Structures are given as structure tokens and as C-alpha cells.
Amino acid sequence: MGKPKVLVIYYSTYGHVKTIAQAEMRGLQKSGKVDVELYQFAETLPGEILEQMHAAPRDTSVPEITPEILEKADGFLVGFPTRFGVAPAQVKAFFDATGSLWSRGALLGKPMGLFFSTASQHGGQESTAFSFLPHLAHHGLMYVSLGTPSPYMFENDAIVGGSPWGAGVIAGSDGSLQPTYKEIEIAEIQGEKFAEITSKLLAPDRDLTQPPAAAATPSDNQQSGAATPLSTGSNKSKSNGRMRQFVDKFKNLFK
Numbered sequence: 001m002g003k004p005k006v007l008v009i010y011y012s013t014y015g016h017v018k019t020i021a022q023a024e025m026r027g028l029q030k031s032g033k034v035d036v037e038l039y040q041f042a043e044t045l046p047g048e049i050l051e052q053m054h055a056a057p058r059d060t061s062v063p064e065i066t067p068e069i070l071e072k073a074d075g076f077l078v079g080f081p082t083r084f085g086v087a088p089a090q091v092k093a094f095f096d097a098t099g100s101l102w103s104r105g106a107l108l109g110k111p112m113g114l115f116f117s118t119a120s121q122h123g124g125q126e127s128t129a130f131s132f133l134p135h136l137a138h139h140g141l142m143y144v145s146l147g148t149p150s151p152y153m154f155e156n157d158a159i160v161g162g163s164p165w166g167a168g169v170i171a172g173s174d175g176s177l178q179p180t181y182k183e184i185e186i187a188e189i190q191g192e193k194f195a196e197i198t199s200k201l202l203a204p205d206r207d208l209t210q211p212p213a214a215a216a217t218p219s220d221n222q223q224s225g226a227a228t229p230l231s232t233g234s235n236k237s238k239s240n241g242r243m244r245q246f247v248d249k250f251k252n253l254f255k
């Protein structure tokens, strides 16, 4: 039986997030508990805009992530620089192409952690994470936070990126700050911790596309007369029916 497969997937215009992605990889590998692969999100900006932005040359040795590759993996560490306090369009464009995975529940129950870069200390590392969570919730992905496993995360007399939401780099407004050894160590810890959690959550042979055999269904509850705080009896049955119709209609879009 193989180990769970974790993908580290990043978008990086100037290289800061890429360096953190490589540190995440080292942490995952150090654990010895998961197999690891590195991917990047496809670029969506035109070449002339990237030139105006003085973007770093794209590293063509790192393959681009696709929904098909995503589906086959067991867990994900995903990193991106902030754009006005939220995720970049490149990442959003990829997730907007995962409707088919959603319709099949292909990512249901799989763990995902996040990491970041901002220009400034208060440029939005936390808002970038927080505003990305609906993507995880709608896919049924499990968000794995970082917590505060490193003493560097409590320093107030030095610039240190990262937070309980995930590792991070402060790049400087001109991008001239490089990831520090503290930021890199926090990312390595995140990788190691994520591998441990993933290996505990996912037995290698668990088929996440199948519901657990013993799970109670809404109709079980109706039969036994069990009530929720929000709805009871026939009202609940009606709303379940409406919800099912809506989901079926939406799923048909992807057939």
C-alpha cells in the first residue's frame, strides 16, 4: 500500500511563494509519511502585462496543476501571493474550472493547508486565507490551519511572515526582501505537521468518493422522527427535496 499523496501547488510572480513552496516540500518529505509532488498554477496574465510588472521568468520545470491531477491526490498545500488582500485571479481561475470535481464530490474530506506572501506586514496574509475558505467549504475540503508551532511566530521586534493561517513571507513593497530563515523554518514545520495530519486522516486505501457505509442519511432521521434545531418532520423533508433538485440541476451542467 502506498503513502498518501500530497501536492504542493503555488502561484508566484516574483519567486517568494515559490521559495516557501520548496520549504513546505522539505517539511513534507522530512516526515517520511507522504509522497509529495510540486505543481504551479497556470499563468493567466498576458506576456506584455507580466513584462510591465517585471515578473520573474516562469519556471517551466514545474508542471501546471490540472483538475485531473488534483482529483488523484489525497491532500494539498496551496500557496499564493495576495492581490488586494485576496487570492490572485490565477488561483481563482483554476478553482473556477473545478466544477466537475465539485459535482462528483471528488475532493470531499481531503485536507488542504494554505501559505502566502504579502508586500507588507499588514498587507493581508490573514484576509487572503480567510477569504479563500469558501472554496474549501464548497468542495468539502478540510482546512488544516497551522496554529503557532514556532517561537518565531511570537516575535514583535522583527519582520516575520506567517500566522496561524499558514506560513508566509513579507516580500517588501519592491519585492527586495527575501524569505528569512525564520519564515522558511515555519514553512518546513507546516509541511511536516500537514504530513502527520494527512497520514492520520487518510488510510492509503480509503476511497473518499464513497460515503461511509454506516453514515446516517436524512431519510434515516425522518424515519426515526429525529428533529434538528432548524426543521422537523415534513418541513425538513420538503427542504431536503428542494435542495436535492437544486443539486441535481447544477450537477447536470457538468455532464
Ligand SMILES: Cc1cc2nc3c(=O)[nH]c(=O)nc-3n(C[C@H](O)[C@H](O)[C@H](O)COP(=O)(O)O)c2cc1C
Residues within 6 Å of the ligand: 011, 012, 013, 014, 015, 016, 017, 018, 081, 082, 083, 084, 085, 086, 116, 117, 118, 119, 120, 121, 122, 123, 124, 171, 175
Ligand atoms: C495587483 C497586485 C496587488 C497586490 N496587493 C497587495 C496587497 O493587498 N497587500 C500586500 O501586502 N501586497 C500586495 N501585493 C504585493 C504582492 O503580494 C507581492 O508582490 C507578493 O507577495 C510577492 O510574492 P511572489 O514573489 O511569490 O510573487 C500586490 C501585488 C500586485 C501585483
